[in-house]
Amino acid sequence: xxxxxxxxxxxxxxxxxxxxxxxxxxxxxxxxxxxxxxxxxxxxxxxxxxxxxxxxxxxxxxxxxxxxxxxxxxxxxxxxxxxxxxxxxxxxxxxxxxxxxxxxxxxxxxxxxxxxxxxxxxxxxxxxxxxxxxxxxxxxxxxxxxxxxxxxxxxxxxxxxxxxxxxxxxxxxxxxxxxxxxxxxxxxxxxxxxxxxxxxxxxxxxxxxxxxxxxxxxxxxxxxxxxxxxxxxxxxxxxxxxxxxxxxxxxxxxxxxxxxxxxxxxxxxxxxxxxxxxxxxxxxxxxxxxxxxxxxxxxxxxxxxxxxxxxxxxxxxxxxxxxxxxxxxxxxxxxxxxxxxxxxxxxxxxxxxxxxxxxxxxxxxxxxxxxxxxxxxxxxxxxxxxxxxxxxxxxxxxxxxxxx
Amino acid sequence: xxxxxxxxxxxxxxxxxxxxxxxxxxxxxxxxxxxxxxxxxxxxxxxxxxxxxxxxxxxxxxxxxxxxxxxxxxxxxxxxxxxxxxxxxxxxxxxxxxxxxxxxxxxxxxxxxxxxxxxxxxxxxxxxxxxxxxxxxxxxxxxxxxxxxxxxxxxxxxxxxxxxxxxxxxxxxxxxxxxxxxxxxxxxxxxxxxxx
Ligand SMILES: [Fe+2]
Ligand SMILES: [Fe+2]
Ligand SMILES: [Fe+2]
Ligand SMILES: [Fe+2]
Ligand SMILES: [Fe+2]
Numbered sequence: 001x002x003x004x005x006x007x008x009x010x011x012x013x014x015x016x017x018x019x020x021x022x023x024x025x026x027x028x029x030x031x032x033x034x035x036x037x038x039x040x041x042x043x044x045x046x047x048x049x050x051x052x053x054x055x056x057x058x059x060x061x062x063x064x065x066x067x068x069x070x071x072x073x074x075x076x077x078x079x080x081x082x083x084x085x086x087x088x089x090x091x092x093x094x095x096x097x098x099x100x101x102x103x104x105x106x107x108x109x110x111x112x113x114x115x116x117x118x119x120x121x122x123x124x125x126x127x128x129x130x131x132x133x134x135x136x137x138x139x140x141x142x143x144x145x146x147x148x149x150x151x152x153x154x155x156x157x158x159x160x161x162x163x164x165x166x167x168x169x170x171x172x173x174x175x176x177x178x179x180x181x182x183x184x185x186x187x188x189x190x191x192x193x194x195x196x197x198x199x200x201x202x203x204x205x206x207x208x209x210x211x212x213x214x215x216x217x218x219x220x221x222x223x224x225x226x227x228x229x230x231x232x233x234x235x236x237x238x239x240x241x242x243x244x245x246x247x248x249x250x251x252x253x254x255x256x257x258x259x260x261x262x263x264x265x266x267x268x269x270x271x272x273x274x275x276x277x278x279x280x281x282x283x284x285x286x287x288x289x290x291x292x293x294x295x296x297x298x299x300x301x302x303x304x305x306x307x308x309x310x311x312x313x314x315x316x317x318x319x320x321x322x323x324x325x326x327x328x329x330x331x332x333x334x335x336x337x338x339x340x341x342x343x344x345x346x347x348x349x350x351x352x353x354x355x356x357x358x359x360x361x362x363x364x365x366x367x368x369x370x371x372x373x374x375x376x377x378x379x380x381x382x383x384x385x386x387x388x389x390x391x392x393x394x395x396x397x398x399x400x401x402x403x404x
Numbered sequence: 405x406x407x408x409x410x411x412x413x414x415x416x417x418x419x420x421x422x423x424x425x426x427x428x429x430x431x432x433x434x435x436x437x438x439x440x441x442x443x444x445x446x447x448x449x450x451x452x453x454x455x456x457x458x459x460x461x462x463x464x465x466x467x468x469x470x471x472x473x474x475x476x477x478x479x480x481x482x483x484x485x486x487x488x489x490x491x492x493x494x495x496x497x498x499x500x501x502x503x504x505x506x507x508x509x510x511x512x513x514x515x516x517x518x519x520x521x522x523x524x525x526x527x528x529x530x531x532x533x534x535x536x537x538x539x540x541x542x543x544x545x546x547x548x549x550x551x552x553x554x555x556x557x558x559x560x561x562x563x564x565x566x567x568x569x570x571x572x573x574x575x576x577x578x579x580x581x582x583x584x585x586x587x588x589x590x591x592x593x594x595x596x597x598x599x600x
Contacts (some may be wrong), residue, residue: 029522031435031437032438092525092527092528094531149424149428149431150431152433154435218539218540337592
């Protein structure tokens with residue numbers, strides 16, 4: 001299959017506006033839908049929100065009225081897409097259930113990207129990050145059983161294991177150690193740029209989601225856990241956004257955003273099991289194709305360059321939600337002790353890391369440890385989904401201390 | 405595969421206040437719907453019977469113990485409770501219809517899906533508009549002892565939705581579901597007077 005978005009035409013911009021009736025989509029079933037359908041919805045919501053925020057930021061530095069108008073016009077369509085996508089989530093799911101799906105996205109999306117990424121440094125960055133969201137999933141799953149008396153397996157199925165990753169208490173690093181080295185825009189493969197933008201968008205939305213829903217809980221442990229993990233997601237946004245080359249022009253960035261939307265809608269359309277949702281991915285792909293053409297026109301006019309110079313000659317391999325269990329277990333086995341120093345990765349708790357840890361902990365255990373302790377004291381053990389045997393690290397097996 | 409779990413404490417065993425207990429039952433109800441939908445034959449009839457019984461116990465406990473507290477303790481509680489009661493009535497009517505056609509009927513799946521949508525919405529509305537305010541407005545010391553009353557009522561509630569000898573005198577137009585709800589209500593009331 002070759003699908004080249006630059007050669008395909010979609011729905012003309014002036015035919016894309018939707019009425020209330022068209023925006024009023026029927027949500028997916030909270031208990032019967034494919035967990036990966038929810039993951040695709042959550043991913044595309046993050047992508048659309050990034051499209052919006054990017055366009056707003058561009059508009060703020062853009063003096064040209066004509067360009068501002070074009071951006072506003074497309075942005076209005078993007079925000080309608082965001083409404084349709086995110087409103088596919090069922091209202092009867094609790095924020096914590098949606099949270100567990102968010103972490104499932106972070107785990108299986110980042111793991112897949114890490115497996116496919118051609119650049120070794122970028123791969124290392126994804127491998128480092130995925131072990132942290134993997135641990136968040138475990139912490140939230142334990143909170144879920146405490147608060148709602150239900151097992152996270154009902155949400156993630158057995159597609160993703162729920163076991164400790166790099167313990168969340170070790171995610172609190174000095175902010176300057178969260179800044180990575182960017183790829184080089186002239187040398188990086190087009191797919192590397194799309195990967196970075198995708199993961200950045202997902203993490204940014206995760207951060208925003210937690211910092212908004214966290215205070216809606218009444219239980220102190222829930223409030224504190226959301227606060228702690230939202231702080232880590234902020235670190236993840238810093239980590240992933242610093243991978244993008246700051247030398248990319250605004251026009252180039254706009255084109256990359258629209259291209260990425262085409263890539264992801266196409267990918268999800270190809271693998272979607274829910275017929276109604278698949279129809280939305282297809283419709284949105286046909287809208288994005290024209291956003292992309294409009295962006296390419298702007299780049300030709302204002303950047304004096306041909307967008308084909310920066311884009312892939314054809315659509316890369318479809319991005320896929322699928323289990324990554326063996327891969328994650330290998331990372332658990334080999335990379336759990338890593339932290340960052342400057343733009344690199346090290347395995348010793350260096351001085352700057354230690355200082356930050358002491359300052360943030362203030363001599364107390366973080367909520368991410370206490371949620372496991374509390375679960376232990378109510379249920380006699382922690383909650384896990386281990387489909388592939390005991391934890392690869394003996395010190396993180398069930399019954400060993402939660403503080404690792 | 406090993407799903408590690410705490411000694412079969414899914415649901416409600418570890419609940420320490422009545423709100424937590426009822427949320428746990430909402431989760432059990434939700435999962436029982438899935439079980440009924442996915443099974444056939446005798447397994448489906450069994451699961452459906454368990455679902456009906458749990459709904460009877462749960463809804464009755466809410467009617468008798470929770471709604472009165474919300475009415476008096478929460479601002480606007482009267483109207484909130486009225487909304488919930490009309491949802492419960494609607495669900496009960498669907499349940500009666502569902503029982504009429506029976507788990508083997510080909511109308512059953514569609515009616516079950518309707519009942520499920522209505523019960524899940526109802527449960528969500530309780531959690532969002534009743535329970536969170538209940539916790540805020542009513543002292544924990546008042547909510548805590550209700551757990552044992554609900555548990556006691558659950559233990560005493562009739563197992564079968566079919567009327568036994570004791571209701572032989574009941575009006576014959578009253579179907580088994582209605583009769584089960586009525587008998588459960590008597591049990592809950594009895595448990596309230598002995599546990600208060
Ligand atoms: Fe979009
Ligand atoms: Fe996370
Ligand atoms: Fe993250
Ligand atoms: Fe777009
Ligand atoms: Fe309820």
